[in-house]
Amino acid sequence: MSWFPSLLSNDIAIDLGTATTLIAIKGRGIVSREPSVVAVQQDPQGQRRVLAVGKDAKEMIGRTPSGIEAIRPMRDGKIADFEITEAMLRYFVQRAHSTRSLMRPRVIVCVPCRITDVDKKAVRDSAESTGAREVYLIEEPMAAAIGAHLPITEPAGNMIVVIGGGTTEIAVISLAGIVHKESLAVGGDKMDQAIVDHVRRKHNLVIGDRTAEQVKIKIGTCLKSPPPMHMEVKGRDAAAGVPRTVTVGAHEIREALSEPLQQIVRAVRGLLERTPPELSADIVDKGVVLAGGGALLTGIDQMLRDETNLPVLIAEDPVGAVVTGAAMALDDPNLLRHVAVR
Ligand SMILES: Nc1ncnc2c1ncn2[C@@H]1O[C@H](COP(=O)(O)OP(=O)(O)O)[C@@H](O)[C@H]1O
Numbered sequence: 001m002s003w004f005p006s007l008l009s010n011d012i013a014i015d016l017g018t019a020t021t022l023i024a025i026k027g028r029g030i031v032s033r034e035p036s037v038v039a040v041q042q043d044p045q046g047q048r049r050v051l052a053v054g055k056d057a058k059e060m061i062g063r064t065p066s067g068i069e070a071i072r073p074m075r076d077g078k079i080a081d082f083e084i085t086e087a088m089l090r091y092f093v094q095r096a097h098s099t100r101s102l103m104r105p106r107v108i109v110c111v112p113c114r115i116t117d118v119d120k121k122a123v124r125d126s127a128e129s130t131g132a133r134e135v136y137l138i139e140e141p142m143a144a145a146i147g148a149h150l151p152i153t154e155p156a157g158n159m160i161v162v163i164g165g166g167t168t169e170i171a172v173i174s175l176a177g178i179v180h181k182e183s184l185a186v187g188g189d190k191m192d193q194a195i196v197d198h199v200r201r202k203h204n205l206v207i208g209d210r211t212a213e214q215v216k217i218k219i220g221t222c223l224k225s226p227p228p229m230h231m232e233v234k235g236r237d238a239a240a241g242v243p244r245t246v247t248v249g250a251h252e253i254r255e256a257l258s259e260p261l262q263q264i265v266r267a268v269r270g271l272l273e274r275t276p277p278e279l280s281a282d283i284v285d286k287g288v289v290l291a292g293g294g295a296l297l298t299g300i301d302q303m304l305r306d307e308t309n310l311p312v313l314i315a316e317d318p319v320g321a322v323v324t325g326a327a328m329a330l331d332d333p334n335l336l337r338h339v340a341v342r
């Protein structure tokens with residue numbers, strides 16, 4: 001009877017992120033973790049055909065000939081392209097989900113706090129179109145807090161900061177509800193852009209977003225005295241227009257990142273100022289938990305510690321915490337009733 005559970009328990013959790021889409025399936029854990037990118041080809045009639053989704057599509061960003069486009073349908077924490085979002089969702093779900101299942105799945109989708117009601121409806125419709133029996137939505141910081149194992153159902157304040165690609169979502173959670181939240185359109189993408197701008201200004205070199213992201217991941221840091229790390233960066237000379245290589249250092253990248261990072265710090269501070277004193281006292285004890293890919297930036301925990309004087313911890317799997325938390329909510333009817341978006 002070992003096949004029996006897989007035929008029935010096929011609930012699916014989806015984290016529809018601006019940078020990464022993750023899928024978890026009951027009993028199997030996280031089964032897919034791919035960039036939220038779709039490459040499409042436009043034919044002369046204006047019809048769009050999907051060429052690639054996920055990693056393969058991300059490789060194409062900034063490298064496509066005319067007629068082909070690598071699209072990030074969830075830019076800035078909003079649905080920028082409904083049709084492509086739906087195509088992407090369907091592709092990932094179909095690939096991850098066993099079609100042998102007898103029952104249509106229950107699906108939970110995590111969405112950024114800043115998406116509109118129209119977008120929420122679109123996400124619901126898309127999830128239904130993939131064959132879901134029931135669809136639930138959960139806000140990203142709530143899912144992240146559950147996935148990071150914060151005791152969110154207790155009458156005590158928990159603060160979670162999710163630094164994603166397009167957004168940073170900050171929330172204070174108590175009794176399974178969001179007491180205060182802030183959604184900032186600043187995240188990893190703005191950091192990449194800050195690096196692009198810096199390299200252009202300082203080195204007269206035009207580089208792509210993908211290159212900037214690699215620089216950020218490799219030598220990006222928030223540490224006050226960064227280690228003497230360097231990296232060679234290739235791009236196009238802004239004046240001569242020819243390819244050129246320059247060496248950039250961790251120090252200058254730290255400088256370049258300071259503006260978006262300060263915006264995140266200000267938003268965290270702002271939310272702390274608005275938090276009722278009892279809950280603030282809890283946060284002083286328990287600290288702030290960081291999740292999202294941005295939490296992997298070297299020294300970001302230390303920076304927030306210095307700037308807020310609070311304990312700061314990084315979730316165990318910062319990128320996976322959101323989908324893991326959503327899956328946990330879907331599995332617990334009582335919790336789901338409290339945390340699902342109506
Ligand atoms: N090691 C790292 N250091 C710094 N930033 C990182 C690292 N790994 C991933 N990121 C950044 O995290 C962001 C994506 O985070 P993610 O949680 O997947 O976003 P989203 O939830 O919006 O899809 C990207 O901007 C990516 O460049």
Ligand SMILES: [Mg+2]
Nearest residue numbers: 015017164322
């Ligand atoms: Mg995410």
